[in-house]
Amino acid sequence: MAEGPRILIVDDELVVIKSAERVLKAEGYSVEGAVGGREAILKLEKGGYDLVFTDLKMPEVDGLTLIKWLKKTNPAVGIVIITGYPSQDTIKDALELGIIDYVPKPFTPSVLLDVTERAVEWIKGRKSKEEQTVEEFPPAMAVELDRVIAKYRDTPGSLIPVLQRAQEIVGYLPPVVQKRVAKGLNLSEAEVHGVVSFYSFFTMKPRGDHNIRICLGTACYVKGIEGVLEKVKENLKIGIGETTENRNFSLEGVRCLGACGLAPVMMVDQETYGALTPAKAIDVINSYYAAAAGREPALAGASPEEEE
Ligand code: FES
Incomplete structure (x- = not known):
């Protein structure tokens, strides 16, 4: 998020969208609005958003439906709900779906900014955790693995020898290694995973000495x-x-x-x-x-x- 998060405000009341936009834009956030869940889905399908603020009660596609859709199609997007009816049950349902926080309606600029800041921190924290997972094996191993991949990159049918070397280097073939091999050899992750699970000499679990x-x-x-x-x-x-x-x-x-x-x-x-x-x-x-x-x-x- 080098350029700051891109935020989408979803509400069936234009006035709510406009006031949230005004507050957040004044603080330098990149904000757009969608009137209702249907319009939000059309915008979100194009991608590029980091954070969604959504009302819950909306005609046609309501907030919970939108959240469920987002979790399935784009789980990386952070979600905050804005609701005028924050009943315990509604909040509980939304929390169980993995929202970050909620803003009660009507909101003051300071409450909105406070929640936005927390949500942005949450997204940053999650991204850095993902980056750490990607590099969960020692950098020296990553360098050696990349060297092997580069050596075989232009050789057709080199997936099995690369995976064998990768297993020798790392000891096993966890998803992070399979991903790196797939990317390096320009193959799909599914193809690499299929080969790893087919041959018994490949293992996805760490082996003993x-x-x-x-x-x-x-x-x-x-x-x-x-x-x-x-x-x-x-x-x-x-x-x-x-x-x-x-x-x-x-x-x-x-x-x-x-x-x-x-x-x-x-x-x-x-x-x-x-x-x-x-x-x-x-x-x-x-x-x-x-x-x-x-x-x-x-x-x-x-x-x-x-x-x-
Ligand atoms: S059955 Fe052949 S070695 Fe055991």
């Missing part, structure tokens, strides 16, 4: 992977698709790890562990804790053959 993949395929099932899975879940206190609170481990269930002869099987990162029993699986997990603590790992990296 070690990713445990438990095979739930038929061969592993027959050989008792269910008991292994239960024990691992109990030990880590997480379910499939979750990450431990300390971010050490994530747990995934997969269809077949391609090592059916070693069933039941699980992988931790790139290591395969076969012929598992519940107790053996816990030993494997403990070996990663031991490695992290700097002690000699008992099993980390051991092949199934070595374990036997």
Whole structure:
């Protein structure tokens, strides 16, 4: 809002619009009026407004209908109601719809200016929160991600390799990363999101330092992977698709790890562990804790053959 917010005053009484315009324009605000909800919708459809002051009781399209429409079509616009009938219920309904504040009618210039100032501050605060969310991953990661995007920008079919690199850099693919990739590769966010949700090797949730993949395929099932899975879940206190609170481990269930002869099987990162029993699986997990603590790992990296 470098040039100041653009405000729309909606009322079925022209005199109210004119007096609000006079007060706000004198303070340098950019203000326009709309006589009634219908005219307001026509103006708002064109976009460009930051703040709407609306009466509630209006013929045809009333204030609550206008607010509901705005919340659905343009939730970024701040809303203040101006009402001559501020009953508790009306205010409560409007507050539940997410209005910022209300101005009782008739209003004095100082009340109107006071509420406007608060509403403008509210909009500014929300915008800066949104900006922080956009940069919720460290700037160094953002720079690296932008470098990867720039490298692939002109290569057709580069979405998957870019997402793979993005996942390596950030650790997972939250909406903010998907958005950045979509923008950088000139694709729609829906397209990027579709690819991320389609391939199981992409994750939208943060993963732990070690990713445990438990095979739930038929061969592993027959050989008792269910008991292994239960024990691992109990030990880590997480379910499939979750990450431990300390971010050490994530747990995934997969269809077949391609090592059916070693069933039941699980992988931790790139290591395969076969012929598992519940107790053996816990030993494997403990070996990663031991490695992290700097002690000699008992099993980390051991092949199934070595374990036997
Ligand atoms: S079914 Fe488990 S590795 Fe194939």
